[in-house]
Amino acid sequence: MDTLLNISNLSKSFPGVKANDDISLHVNKGEIVALLGENGAGKSTLVKAVFGLVRPDSGTITIKGESIAYGDTAAAISHGVGMVHQHFQLVPVMTVTENIILGDEPHKGMFLSMKAARQEVIELSKRHGLEVDPDSVVEDLPVGIQQRIEILKALRKDIDLLILDEPTAVLTPQEIDELLEVMRNLAASGVGVLFITHKLREVMAVADRVVVLRNGKLVGATTPSETDEEGLAQMMVGRNVVLQVDKGPAKAGEVVLSVENMTVKDSRGHEAVTNFSLELHAGEILGIAGVEGNGQRELVEAICGMRHRTTGTVKVAGVVAPDMDPRQVHLMGVSHIPEDREKDGLVASYSIADNLILNQFNLKPYATKGIRDFKVRDAYAEKLVEEFDIRTPSFENLASSLSGGNKQKVVVARELTQDLKVVVAAQPTRGVDVGSIEFIHNQLVSARDTGAGVLLVSAELDEILSLSDRIAVMFGGKIVAILPGEGADRQYIGRLMAGLTE
Amino acid sequence: MQRVFGSINIKSWKFLLTAAVLIVWIYCYVANGDVTNSVVASGMRFGMPLALASMVGIMCERSGIVNIGIEGTMLLSGFTGFYVASYTKNIIIGLIIAILTGMLTSFVHALMTIQWQMDQIIAGTIINILASGLTSFLYKEGSTVPNTWPIFDIPILSRIPFIGHAFFSQQGPIQYFGLILIPAIWVLIYKTRWGLRTRSVGENPGSADTAGISVIKVRMINVVLGGAIGGLVGGFICLELVGSFSKEFTAGAGFTALALMIFGRWNPMGAFAAAILFGLAQALSTQLQIFGVNNIPNQFITLLPYVFTILVLVFSAGKVRPPAAEGKVYKKEEA
Structure with missing residues (x-):
């Protein structure tokens, strides 16, 4: 040859x-x-x-x-x-x-x-x-x-x-x-x-x-x-990897997140999410499948308070969440693994330890009366680095020194170690290697098993199929179908994602 | 249909502005033809150096380099052009030296920003400070040039009613040359291979690079060509319009040119129109002073062109979209 x-x-x-x-x-x-x-x-x-x-x-x-x-x-x-x-x-x-x-x-x-x-x-x-x-x-x-x-x-x-x-x-x-x-x-x-x-x-x-x-x-x-x-x-x-996510059946509880008739515009002013309604239960993973650019990003940002909602309401455990107030939404029990970790997930020039407490650095026990307590922070960071297998010589290193997969682990560690009602995970394993994917998937499943509702938005159909208890297919800013996760047909979902109904 | 009352469409907006200017012009022409003609002609004279200066900005920014050193480039080249002309008693040599000075100054800018990947705003500021300091220090009073460029009418064209007097009569050669150069730059940017490559480098240097285009070469050449135009403007002002060099004669024209470039959407014809409009405002304020409008203090009338610039920028801002890679250093290797 x-x-x-x-x-x-x-x-x-x-x-x-x-x-x-x-x-x-x-x-x-x-x-x-x-x-x-x-x-x-x-x-x-x-x-x-x-x-x-x-x-x-x-x-x-x-x-x-x-x-x-x-x-x-x-x-x-x-x-x-x-x-x-x-x-x-x-x-x-x-x-x-x-x-x-x-x-x-x-x-x-x-x-x-x-x-x-x-x-x-x-x-x-x-x-x-x-x-x-x-x-x-x-x-x-x-x-x-x-x-x-x-x-x-x-x-x-x-x-x-x-x-x-x-x-x-x-x-x-x-x-x-x-x-x-x-x-x-x-x-x-x-x-x-x-x-x-x-x-x-x-x-x-x-x-x-x-x-x-x-x-x-x-x-x-x-x-x-x-x-x-x-x-x-x-x-x-370089080691054994389990590709299939090991999870038991979901024990769905009451509704923890409900979106009602929400309309959201994208950055260019076009309607990206149109009259959108959705209910997420405690203890389930609801996967949103769809080709990128069909309103998923705007949906996630609007739920998490990062983008203005033109119409509609978002309720967290029955309480109306404020528009455009990410901190308040977070305090209500919504954690957010953002799609773009470099831009929305981390402060690259801060240490790993600071990134791990980015959403609570001003709260007790990390700070008292406006003065930070570094001992508490360090102990917490050490524990999370260990637990989430973040590969770094020290938690004092800058977040920018980490590889993509480890950066994502920092975000996941921060977002999943608090009392949670809702986890919004957008493309949680994008650009992450197989070993880290396995780990992040297991974390999402265990968040579900401890009673949180997980909204998983992913462009990877395999990820949706292996994790979701229910699958919602999004096309053109709307949900075109909701299917049970069990036994979902890959080809059928693929066609729905492309906007074909037959 | 719902967009009619929504955001104002930029095209219709331009159309309305052009129509308004034309109506005012015709009205004035009917009322007093001679004065109108001379106001429009002096508007052209005020506007052309600005229009040419904004070409410098367009050449640079279309390739992704922000050049706020236009001011300094013009100042330096006006200086060298004038004194060389004064020493050699030859304004042609003076103009050539002015153009070469512009190219050299821009080459230094290109070297700093493209080769050494320095911040482009700082590089431009260095050039401005250097030019201002150097020309003030070396300035000597009492030099003169033997003559300025002759002023003449272009045959036939100057006889065209209405516009002939404004565009084609009683101007010097560089003024007329500008009327050719600006459309030529438009053709260069939109209709030639070089222009396509320049725009691609200014928008997404990565894609140009993967297409086998040398980003550094394209940027270098554009910046230096822009510098040649900057040198031409310096020579134009000192050897044709004014006929002398005075300290800080640019007086912010380089920055006004950048504003006009933005107003003209980085399009040579757009910037030209903006510059002429600005020149007209200036000519009008001069004319109003001559008429001596009694109840308005002169200072306010002199403000007119600047108020006009601010208004235009305020109303056109927000819709502008500069070349995407402008101001960013291009590094070929990224891990």
């Missing part, structure tokens, strides 16, 4: 971390290789080095036998490498056509020829069966379409190697299936595909080979036929 990409002995350090440590791997023509690993295992760094976005410290990268200069994106592109990035690299205010042609624009002299560009985009989109409107402005399009634009961008040049960095994180199940199909077609036409993912199901479905990284080192290579999802998880984490 023809070797397309060959990486040998590649190393790259960032201050304080060895992101890639002596990694060697290859991708053959027409082969799909999955790159698997926990957060911070060095997957993104590795593929960025191939694409010239990161300059390796040592090692060689060759494509079709020719070695590539370090840190030169243009050279990588001219050698037939295309990349779809984890964070979309699109210019939101520009049109689809402008985004796709950027960097190699059809032109007459110094002038753009937009007619030719538009025609090219239409043909490209037809050729690969990825439908886009060439004249739409990117920021108005749903993420699934934005992803398509990214792929078209990569496919525009005749590429030999396509790199996909967590391409499925924001897609619906149907969109994921379509994407996997696109990958198979490309491989069949001789393109080598290297893709990064967290989702073991996709690896099993599409990969020819699997390469696993852990702490910057290559720890193993296998094929889907030689292993199963449990086996892959074990290779990633």
Whole structure:
């Protein structure tokens, strides 16, 4: 078989971390290789080095036998490498056509020829069966379409190697299936595909080979036929991982959270949640499934007092919760694991200990008459770091020094160790590795078992399916269906998430 | 339909403003043609340096670099341009030196902000303080230039009724050149490859980088080109409009230009229109002083253009959307 990409002995350090440590791997023509690993295992760094976005410290990268200069994106592109990035690299205010042609624009002299560009985009989109409107402005399009634009961008040049960095994180199940199909077609036409993912199901479905990284080192290579999802998880984490959440039946009690006819606007002033009603019982996990951008964020923020409600009420255990007063809502017994931990969950420049008491630093016993008591804080922090397995040399370290999974554990530790009536968990395991996911899931289940109502909002259908006692599917700012968690049909929910009712 | 009475649509708002200006203009023209013509022409003369100065801001900010050093750039290049012209007795050499000074000053700005990733506001402030200190220190009284650029009418165009007198007569060559340069910058930004790349770098440098565009190169060139225009304005004021160098002659024009750029939505034609409007307000206040409106103190009449700027900014603020990556340092490698 023809070797397309060959990486040998590649190393790259960032201050304080060895992101890639002596990694060697290859991708053959027409082969799909999955790159698997926990957060911070060095997957993104590795593929960025191939694409010239990161300059390796040592090692060689060759494509079709020719070695590539370090840190030169243009050279990588001219050698037939295309990349779809984890964070979309699109210019939101520009049109689809402008985004796709950027960097190699059809032109007459110094002038753009937009007619030719538009025609090219239409043909490209037809050729690969990825439908886009060439004249739409990117920021108005749903993420699934934005992803398509990214792929078209990569496919525009005749590429030999396509790199996909967590391409499925924001897609619906149907969109994921379509994407996997696109990958198979490309491989069949001789393109080598290297893709990064967290989702073991996709690896099993599409990969020819699997390469696993852990702490910057290559720890193993296998094929889907030689292993199963449990086996892959074990290779990633280095220990046994239970993927299935172990939980007993729910003992639902009285209503702890009720939302009545609530309407909320998003930051651009459009209605994001429309006439929304919901009841959450004590002792149950209610999962809200849905593709991102269907009002989940606004729903969560409105419940937690972080966003203005245009109409409607929110009641916590029968008492009306105030609008736009997160502290008061918190004091009423609502804890909030926010979707964006960096922005809403932590103060990065505070110590881990301070972050752990961020919602009660001014209350007894952490402070008396406005003077803080650091002994109490330290004892509490020490206990939580131990209990929640937050991996850090000291609780005095800054929150910014933690990895994503450990940051999330700090947020979870803070939010789940108080007397709670309601837990609102938004994307609680986003960007968190398999080991930490297992831990956070168990914490949510135990919060449920101690009598709290858990509202779980997640774009990960697997997470919803494995945790929820009831599942509400949200589309276009409304709940389109509520189903029992037991025996819920994945495909059916996927269709509901995409707005199909039949 | 419900949007008609809701938020004012920016397009209709612009349309109303243009219509209002036109109506006032026609009314005045009918009432007193000569005075109106001269007010409009001097509005052009006041507005053009500001319009060109705001092009400096547009070139920089479209590529993501905030340049508050326009003031200093103009001051320095006016200074060198004037004294070189005075020494060599040649205003063409003076203008060339002014443009080169502008480019050099901006290159220093680019070096600080792009290469050394310094805060852009601080870099601009450094340039302003440096320019002000240096020119005041080296300033010598009594220098003169042999002549200023000639003032002439453009044949045929100046005979167009109504607008001919305002745009195409009794101006110097740089003034006329501005009428070509500003649309040319508009074409550059919206219709060329370079413009598309510049805008992408200003909006999302990451996406430009992954498309194989050198963010640093695009920013460097735009900032330096902007500096050339800044130098041109400095030379324009000292060698054509005024014909001399005086301390701090820019008097905040660089900052006014930035306000006009924002008002014009980072669009060259928009900024041009805003600058002309501002120039008209200034011309009008001068004219009112000449007429001697008895019961209003002069100071208040002189305030007119500034009140106008504040009002315009207040009413247009909130709807503006600057280039998304403006003012942010682009680091290629992030873990």
